[in-house]
Amino acid sequence: QKEVEQNSGPLSVPEGAIASLNCTYSDRGSQSFFWYRQYSGKSPELIMFIYSNGDKEDGRFTAQLNKASQYVSLLIRDSQPSDSATYLCALKGTPLVFGKGTRLSVIA
Amino acid sequence: GAGVSQTPSNKVTEKGKYVELRCDPISGHTALYWYRQSLGQGPEFLIYFQGTGAADDSGLPNDRFFAVRPEGSVSTLKIQRTERGDSAVYLCASSLTVGRGLLGPDTQYFGPGTRLTVL
Numbered sequence: 153q154k155e156v157e158q159n160s161g162p163l164s165v166p167e168g169a170i171a172s173l174n175c176t177y178s179d180r181g182s183q184s185f186f187w188y189r190q191y192s193g194k195s196p197e198l199i200m201f202i203y204s205n206g207d208k209e210d211g212r213f214t215a216q217l218n219k220a221s222q223y224v225s226l227l228i229r230d231s232q233p234s235d236s237a238t239y240l241c242a243l244k245g246t247p248l249v250f251g252k253g254t255r256l257s258v259i260a
Numbered sequence: 261g262a263g264v265s266q267t268p269s270n271k272v273t274e275k276g277k278y279v280e281l282r283c284d285p286i287s288g289h290t291a292l293y294w295y296r297q298s299l300g301q302g303p304e305f306l307i308y309f310q311g312t313g314a315a316d317d318s319g320l321p322n323d324r325f326f327a328v329r330p331e332g333s334v335s336t337l338k339i340q341r342t343e344r345g346d347s348a349v350y351l352c353a354s355s356l357t358v359g360r361g362l363l364g365p366d367t368q369y370f371g372p373g374t375r376l377t378v379l
Contacts, residue, residue, distance in 0.1 A: 156302075195371060195373050196303065197370075198367065242302075246291075246316070246366070247293055247319070248305070249305070250304070253301075253302050
């Protein structure tokens with residue numbers, strides 16, 4: 153069974169710092185991953201998609217995928233209080249396989 | 261355009277009662293998914309439809325749970341004889357198609373969820 157693991161946190165970072173969120177997965181054949189952001193009481197919102205080894209940048213967000221080590225990470229540069237949310241890593245497929253999510257708190 | 265909508269947004273019921281949760285997908289999306297999210301957990305898959313048929317219902321926890329999508333658009337998740345352990349947020353998502361391609365038509369978009377509380 154395919155599994156995705158995340159540290160539930162909370163992860164606290166000061167405003168302006170880099171937040172680093174990590175995710176590991178069990179199936180070596182897994183190809184592609186999503187990062188979703190979920191504000192408290194809201195539904196998941198897609199923020200990043202990665203399928204190649206290496207880095208993918210989009211604004212303040214960088215997703216990193218290392219298939220040899222079976223981990224995916226999300227870096228948020230210049231963290232803002234509005235980034236405070238739970239970040240869900242998901243293995244792309246039908247259906248999606250989610251991790252538990254990491255709660256991020258950005259302190260002003 | 262309109263996103264995925266779900267009704268009701270909140271449902272409080274008593275143990276043993278029957279409930280129906282409704283999902284209205286994005287217009288034109290052929291695939292529809294139901295997930296359940298408990299507090300502090302990620303969404304867990306329940307069932308998905310491709311058109312009118314249930315393509316995979318392996319996530320339904322037991323036979324008290326059933327879902328339909330009779331006309332290939334709106335779906336209803338039905339829970340019989342509710343138990344306190346059924347309390348969770350039930351999320352619906354839809355995608356244009358189902359596939360294994362890169363980001364594109366099989367991207368899933370989520371609705372706001374229905375918070376079910378069983379007393």
